[in-house]
Amino acid sequence: MGVRTFEYKIDNGDTAWMMVCTTFIFLMAPALGFFYAGLARAKNALSLMYLTVLSVAVVSIQWYLIGFSLTFSATGGPFIGDSVHFLLRSVGVQPHLESQTIPQSVFMIFQAMFACITPGLAFGSAAERMSLGPAILFIFVWTTCVYDIITYWVWGPNGWLNVMGVLDFAGGTPVHISSGLAAVAYAMVLGKRRDYHENVNTPHNVSFVFLGLALLWFGWFCFNAGSALGANAQSVHALICTHLSACVAAVVWVLMDYRHARKWSIIGLCTGAVAGLATITPGSGYVSYSSSLAFGALGSFVCNLAVQYKHKYGFDDALDVFAVHYIGGLVGLVLTGIFAQRNVMALAFPEGTDISSVRIGGWLDGNWMQVPYQLAAIASVSAYSFVVTYIILIVLNMFPFLRLRLADEDELIGTDWAEMGERAYAYLPMEQTQPVEPRDSSASSIEDAATVGSNGVRPNKTLDRIKRLLRADNRRLVVKGVPDLVEDPVVLDFNQQKDLGGIRLSEITHNATGGDLFQKTPAQVRQEQQEAESVDLQDLPMQVVIPDQGPSAQVSLHHRPQPKDKHKEVV
Numbered sequence: 001m002g003v004r005t006f007e008y009k010i011d012n013g014d015t016a017w018m019m020v021c022t023t024f025i026f027l028m029a030p031a032l033g034f035f036y037a038g039l040a041r042a043k044n045a046l047s048l049m050y051l052t053v054l055s056v057a058v059v060s061i062q063w064y065l066i067g068f069s070l071t072f073s074a075t076g077g078p079f080i081g082d083s084v085h086f087l088l089r090s091v092g093v094q095p096h097l098e099s100q101t102i103p104q105s106v107f108m109i110f111q112a113m114f115a116c117i118t119p120g121l122a123f124g125s126a127a128e129r130m131s132l133g134p135a136i137l138f139i140f141v142w143t144t145c146v147y148d149i150i151t152y153w154v155w156g157p158n159g160w161l162n163v164m165g166v167l168d169f170a171g172g173t174p175v176h177i178s179s180g181l182a183a184v185a186y187a188m189v190l191g192k193r194r195d196y197h198e199n200v201n202t203p204h205n206v207s208f209v210f211l212g213l214a215l216l217w218f219g220w221f222c223f224n225a226g227s228a229l230g231a232n233a234q235s236v237h238a239l240i241c242t243h244l245s246a247c248v249a250a251v252v253w254v255l256m257d258y259r260h261a262r263k264w265s266i267i268g269l270c271t272g273a274v275a276g277l278a279t280i281t282p283g284s285g286y287v288s289y290s291s292s293l294a295f296g297a298l299g300s301f302v303c304n305l306a307v308q309y310k311h312k313y314g315f316d317d318a319l320d321v322f323a324v325h326y327i328g329g330l331v332g333l334v335l336t337g338i339f340a341q342r343n344v345m346a347l348a349f350p351e352g353t354d355i356s357s358v359r360i361g362g363w364l365d366g367n368w369m370q371v372p373y374q375l376a377a378i379a380s381v382s383a384y385s386f387v388v389t390y391i392i393l394i395v396l397n398m399f400p401f402l403r404l405r406l407a408d409e410d411e412l413i414g415t416d417w418a419e420m421g422e423r424a425y426a427y428l429p430m431e432q433t434q435p436v437e438p439r440d441s442s443a444s445s446i447e448d449a450a451t452v453g454s455n456g457v458r459p460n461k462t463l464d465r466i467k468r469l470l471r472a473d474n475r476r477l478v479v480k481g482v483p484d485l486v487e488d489p490v491v492l493d494f495n496q497q498k499d500l501g502g503i504r505l506s507e508i509t510h511n512a513t514g515g516d517l518f519q520k521t522p523a524q525v526r527q528e529q530q531e532a533e534s535v536d537l538q539d540l541p542m543q544v545v546i547p548d549q550g551p552s553a554q555v556s557l558h559h560r561p562q563p564k565d566k567h568k569e570v571v
Helices: 012-026 028-039 042-072 104-126 135-155 160-164 172-190 206-228 233-261 266-283 289-308 321-339 342-348 370-397 408-413 415-420 441-450 462-470 522-532
Strands: 478-480 542-545 555-557
Touching: 012 028, 012 104, 012 206, 028 042, 028 104, 028 206, 028 266, 042 104, 042 135, 042 415, 104 135, 104 172, 104 321, 135 160, 135 172, 135 370, 160 370, 172 266, 172 321, 172 370, 206 233, 206 266, 233 266, 233 289, 233 342, 266 289, 266 321, 289 321, 321 370, 408 415
Parallel strands: none
Antiparallel strands: 478 542, 542 555
């Protein structure tokens, strides 16, 4: 079957804009890795970063071989595309459709980034107990059998949902609905984590979560705005709606968390923003600015409730993929059927286009059948994604070398060390520190002279002297006579669950989104106890010993009695 030819005109501005959008959407994959790694425990952080970037690599190869053709061939049937573009044959300068002004090659790589990030979203539910071995095969098979087919239904020229009239501007159905139910299937096949009923949901690095959210939000602008396939008014409109929805959703989530936990949670802020971004995705180019506020508020509210009741689901969704992405995409699709408007859709057409030639929107335009269309898309895609993903996982798990779940001892050690032989945080004990060469004597004399006061009296306060010596060129010092001035080195034991100690929010009725964020480590507890103790330095003769420097490097520090004359006291 040949490729259709038609007259076309390539717009350089649109092409440049789509290339920029493509590169920024790629940034969302490592951003998702940071976001997921921060939410997980330290011993599983690297594996989640690995999986998000692995998805990019495997899906890009699959997209080149067969994926683009199965998803976007213009000569396919109602359910799946054909082989006309296998190995990217005939994908060149000619636009994909007559209405487009960009080369088909640009459209191909732009859509490839959508496909790349979708399997990475699904892995969040299986975090901390999934084996990394079957991931490469699973990504390839799942993209071919699930993502490509669903995307063809919604966006393929002959796809049955597209022909029926489903509205999905930027991927609520193929990205969020499909990955959300795939995540449920993955979690159910693997089963719960060994310590699921314990307090294991505390994010290990909130800074990673914040960084991941910042990059995701940045990339999401291009994710939605780029779906206009040109630098036009609809693209700008989608960008503004995306931003407004995320802002409202972040505020609503923070307020809901504060109502329960009386704490302002940055995890809640980040999760709420992602919920708002997922909710506005299907309608960002179809709804008004005012409607986008409703998307953010309702999406955040419903997703927050889903997170609160996550333990009633019956499966262990480690990073709330179902509650945030699936529920957010579902709410967004339904609201798109209500708030989509013809005058907003007309922004994609040249100025002066007759409004009657633009398709009608949703309920605000009097199209009462649009919501049933949206519900039909949600039901069919949800069922297909869950069933096919479940079957793929069951078949893979039948092969001994493709076992999906980690062994018990590997789960205790952590995926990073057990499966990768690498650690996110390579803590080294103090004994392994390399000693530094002694400082030049002239430098010491200059430093000592600088400590002499204007009245010729040398300050000799004991604690000031100790601080000076402890700051000297990172030398290894052993302080004798003072209790616990040097904290014990931190050694990370991967065979034992971290003791986070301190306050347990599980005793409170509702927790903030981030879980037990207000814990204290044993080192912090010891430090607070030491600060509370009163120490009489006059009774503590002290000696600072610098290793590898010999006896001459010992400095005796005896507390000098305070002068009786307050006017002569050195401060």
